[in-house]
Amino acid sequence: MKESAMSPTGDDIPFQKAEYDRRIATVKREMQRREIDTLLISEPSNICYLTGYEASSFYVFQVLVVHRDLEFPVYAGRFMDAVSVRRMTHLPPDAIRAYTDDYVQSTERDPVDFLVAQLREVCPTLESVGVETGAYYYSARTHMKLIKSLPDTRFVDAELMVNWIRIRKSPQEIEVMREAGAISDAMIRDAVDAASPKMRECDLAAVVYNRMIAGTSELGGVYASSPPYILTGSRTGEPHAPWTDRVIGTGTPINVETSACRRRYHAPISRTIFLGSPPDSYIRLADAVVEGIEAALELIRPGVTCAEVERVWRGMIARHGLHKESRLGYSIGIGFPPSWGERTASIRSSDQTVLEEGMAFHMMPGLWLGDVGVTITQSFVVTESGREDLTKYPRHLVIKP
Structure with a gap:
């Protein structure tokens, strides 16, 4: 054997x-x-x-x-x-x-x-x-x-x-990243279930941390290389600010960016939760982000360059009058503080890195527009003919009336 x-x-x-x-x-x-x-x-x-x-x-x-x-x-x-x-x-x-x-x-x-x-x-x-x-x-x-x-x-x-x-992951590494992805999904589910108008940002961060460490019934977790980012209301326009003890309130978007960690391998995920009824303008913004990420993800396969993927995203959101200044994503794998990124390939217009089977990325089409933002992301690994999503939570704006 x-x-x-x-x-x-x-x-x-x-x-x-x-x-x-x-x-x-x-x-x-x-x-x-x-x-x-x-x-x-x-x-x-x-x-x-x-x-x-x-x-x-x-x-x-x-x-x-x-x-x-x-x-x-x-x-x-x-x-x-x-x-x-x-x-x-x-x-x-x-x-x-x-x-x-x-x-x-x-x-x-x-x-x-x-x-x-x-x-x-x-x-x-x-x-x-x-x-x-x-x-x-x-x-x-x-x-x-x-x-x-x-x-x-x-x-x-x-x-x-x-x-x-190490940008090209072995099948054994990918299996561990799948495990991290399962915990990341559980973290977002817990955040969605727990989020409420009377909750403080720090209390929601505690919910995310609890699942990060507890993991699932089959898989334990450890601390990730970066803290969760829990930003609400007008602060959703800030990508990396710390959470506070402010009460979230109603009629409020919540950006949650985080990652599980399994044997130091990460599978990041971000979702936006809206408490109450979002205005039509915000729904249109979220729909544009989802439309763009879906189009970019469809292009993922060996032989395509990072720049080509970013170009599809940029073209899709431009139809809605939007522009993203920062990169669309980055390679992921093993991570220690201060970052879970590998510091190699980036999904941006100037990066001609050719995608190969076994490469893993966090596609991060976050839009931070001053006093408002939306973050709906996807971690994936490049496969022989396309991609495998490492997290499975649906890619859409989560609305809690």
Whole structure:
């Protein structure tokens, strides 16, 4: 019987070792193409992609080292997190290098010195080192210290190298994203059921968070990479403002943008709920958004470019005298704070990325027009001949009289 690529559920490693071996081999081939012998990975999403490690240790210094001649990557991080690395990954003990606590936020010791010592010990060569210069947790100070500590090494910008590799999801990854999608649907259903005029925005956010963590009866959830956005009334024209303790009231739209998270994989969803009877102008606005997203989704298939998809959307909403300044969507997958986006392809007029089977996106045709907004979105994965929707909640304005 052939072994499944999926590991057991619960707190075990998400995938079998063969899945991680495949990912690492792909990264090494790209390293060879770029003439990089050592790759330093600091983006938590990429560390998770190559090892399965998903603990919240990214607020302190940690790096995954991939060398072309080493079988396993080497993790360098804080000693107390080494326990989680051993449990969550297939890495052998000698590939987990832990520094002591006196390196943490210290004015006397620098964890970069620890990393450099490990590099010199384990790496057969350090001729050309790739670093993720734009990663959220790779600081300018770290980069300058590495250059000073390794003066004979050529440093290469490997920003987004792993991100572009993981943009194409394996069948095993897509299955986990389906699980996230099921929880996302439950979050929106709970929000729709709970929303009422006498409720505060923060109370509705609590409903969404409860389902995010509780998940479903079959699937547990964890915290997402971004907080939910719960915006009501005139604040629906703001995409990323925090919720408040204001009472929602009647005759009011509510924008809910959120995502479930399953083993750090996301499936974002947004819906607009209207409490009371919406004016005809608002119904027309919502209908235009739905018409545009449906047309754009119909175009999704391998071989089509992101720009072509955006062009269809732009043409449809232009018929209604509308224009969206921001991008229509972005690639999704593994995510850690501050974002569930992969920072690679965007569905926008200038992006010529060609869609391929296994790519996943959040199509986000949100319109924020000053003091009013509508957000009705869809997460999907590109299939062999079209797309598969990761969330199933109907795409329409939800009206609660």
